[in-house]
Amino acid sequence: xxCLHRLMVSHHDHLADWLSEGKPGSFQAFLDAHDPDFxxxxxxxxxxxxxxxxxxxxxxxxxxxxxxxxxxxxxxxIPGVCQFREQHEVDNRVVDxxxxxxxxxxxxxxxxxxxxxxxxxD
Numbered sequence: 001x002x003c004l005h006r007l008m009v010s011h012h013d014h015l016a017d018w019l020s021e022g023k024p025g026s027f028q029a030f031l032d033a034h035d036p037d038f039x040x041x042x043x044x045x046x047x048x049x050x051x052x053x054x055x056x057x058x059x060x061x062x063x064x065x066x067x068x069x070x071x072x073x074x075x076x077x078i079p080g081v082c083q084f085r086e087q088h089e090v091d092n093r094v095v096d097x098x099x100x101x102x103x104x105x106x107x108x109x110x111x112x113x114x115x116x117x118x119x120x121x122d
Contacts, residue, residue, distance in 0.1 A: 002076075003107075004074075004076065004080070004082050004102075004104060005071070005074050005082075005084075007033070007104060007107070007109070008071050008074070008082065008084060008102060009071050010033070011030065011033045011109060012069040012071055012086065013026075013069070014026045014027070014029045014030035014033070015030050015057075015069060016067050016068055016069040018030055018057070018060065018061055019057075019060050019061070019062075019063055019064040019067050020062070020064050020065055020066055020067040020068075021061075021062060021065075022061030022062030023061075024061070027057070027058075027061060030057075031050070031053075031054055033108060033109055034050050034053070034108055034109050034110075035050075035105050035106070035108040035109060035110040036050065037050075037110060038050040038053070038108075038109060038110060038111065039110075039111050039112075040053060040111070040112045040113075040114070041112070041113040041114065042114055043098060043114045043115065043116045064090065065090075066090045066091055067088060067089070067090055068088070068089045068090075069086060069087070069088055069089075070086070070087045070089065071084050071085070071086060072084065072085045072087065073085040077101075080103060080104045080105060081101070081102070081103050081104075082101070082102050082104075083099065083100065083101045083102075084099070084100055084102070085097065085098075085099060085100075085117070086098050086099075086100050086114070094119050094120070095119065096119065097116075097117040097118070097119050098114045098115055098116050098117055099114075099115045099117055100112055100113065100114050100115075101113045
């Protein structure tokens with residue numbers, strides 16, 4: 001696992017810890033992983049900056065008990081840019097899946113674009 005892959009796994013582990021258990025330290029670590037010029041294009045197509053992301057997630061602590069976020073199938077497109085599958089699981093059941101393109105600058109997440117993927121029904 002290279003440093004970009006480790007960063008994405010750690011980044012999403014902090015987010016999952018915040019959403020599942022409401023750990024304030026995890027929320028701060030998640031926010032600290034972002035570049036001040038961060039932007040996110042969400043699955044529905046909203047464009048969020050870091051302040052909007054912070055505001056939107058600040059009340060989400062503990063809102064998704066048991067959430068795990070798995071990162072897999074990472075492809076490095078160019079230095080600092082990767083694409084991967086992000087899979088959300090609750091009780092070992094996949095509840096959400098997306099393809100994410102991430103841009104990293106100086107070890108911090110500068111940009112993310114999320115595209116929804118259908119979750120297979122059992």
